[in-house]
Amino acid sequence: MAERVIEVDGIELCTESFGDPSDPPVLLVMGLGASMLWWEEGFCRMLAAGGRFVIRYDHRDTGRSVTYPPGRPGYTTADLVDDAVRVLRAHGIAAAHVVGVSAGGALAQLLALAHPGRVRSLVLISTSCAVPGDRELPPPTKEFVRFASAARADGPDAESAIEHQVAYARVLAGGRRPFDEAAARDLVRRDVERAHDFGAARNHDVLTDGEVPRAPLSSIAVPTLVIHGTADPMFPLRHGEALAERIPGGRLLALRDAGHGIGRADWSTVVAAVLDHTAAGRS
Template sequence: MAERVIETDGIELCTESFGDPADPPVLLIMGLGASMLWWEEGFCRMLAAGGRFVIRYDHRDTGRSVTYAPGRPGYTGADLVADAVRVLIAHEVPAAHVVGVSAGGALAQLLALDHADRVLSLVLISTSPAVPDRGELPADLPPPTEEFVRFVSATPVDRPDIDSVIDQQVAYARVLAGGRRRFDEDGARALVRRDVERARDVDAARNHDSLTDGQVPEAPLSSIAVPTLVIHGTADPMFPLRHGEVLAERIPGARLLALEDAGHGVDRADWPTVAAAILDHTAQVVSFGSCRPGKIRQMHT
């Protein structure tokens, strides 16, 4: 395990890797407003123990990456997609298996559309279509649950101290968990505290709430040509299961793994199942040598 801050194009991004750089690379993209710590270390180590070189990183305005003035991020969602490429280049990885959760899953889709030569395969967790297909989004995508909407609507803007920030984020984690399983409040609180205490600026992540999309690819989801696995909890309150089903329907050859009673994100109880699914999925694509982007050979086994 090695954490380091990379600087590219004047942008500082904090990254961390696990495993042997000679193993097939897996890039983990977290959702907006969350640092790389939400790809928990134990989960990353499971993937590394399965023979993968795992890279996680802090988005801008999270963790130890660059921060911007509140309300003035100065970057777009498209820039966050480009940051994923920057991380791969810094780690001398021509292309990787890309795993994205929540909005990180949307960034992963955009990465596959705009930088196809950088993506060996996709794993999309707790997410939704990032672009219209055939000019439109499906009409049957259900909205978030009423409980989720109530919580977000009632979330206070002012957070007077660190403890109130932690309380709010733990409460949010509880809502995201979906309510069908026992919620590990102690584990969530410990993770949130580490995240808050590690951040350069705990309020900077709010900039993600005001991000514009930037330049979005015109290609439809059906043009994604890499092996894709969709993983979705049946109790996801932000993106109900139908969102994952639509992704699996619209990306050619995609498979859907539904996690019974799981909420939004990767619950510790599901680590063995999700890690095994990712290892199996990424084993389908073998990259040879240190090929340059655009010259990557793939073999499907």
């Protein structure tokens, strides 16, 4: 289907859906700084072919959703959590299976805590605990820290932004599998060219929490599947293990040698796991 810009509570968000609206709904929540394009169309169509109504959307300050002045986002993390509810409301959906990747996985956890009636199940990919626990978790890898502390988009032009994002994608891939630079470059270029203001995504770096839930993850009562790459450089595998341990009944699917995010080589495995997790009777 074509993209659709919704307006709820005065907030414009760009969304796109796949599949039959009568099928069980699956809401895809991307990480911060990334538009819905990072839920690649082929992945979305595979889920829809499995009998799911799939919705992806641009966060504020990404893609074709509302943008704000640099350094002054005017919204909080809690507002991004509420945006997921706005997307569901605009599509006439009372509750959905929610799949979040990276910081989108944290938003999905907060959504389940703040609006439990809106969430039928959770799938948390390449993410960590949104609510602090009593155990220390390992830091990012040295390679990730080195890139994050040294790399910058050298200029405001599109080519500089593209080179920076491709280099970042290479680091996130984890280094244990071949990196498909051509595919990454194509995706990044489309993302840059599609955005109202690609630089606005940096506003996500300065967000405050706002009124996010502080309840423990043990209070999440919906079926939860955690999917995590064993070579994730941002959140080492222990982060995924901790999530599965802290959420009652949580299950962990470890992807051997996978990095951060959903690589195309893992689409079939991840789609099969999500379809099984969201099947009638499962959740």
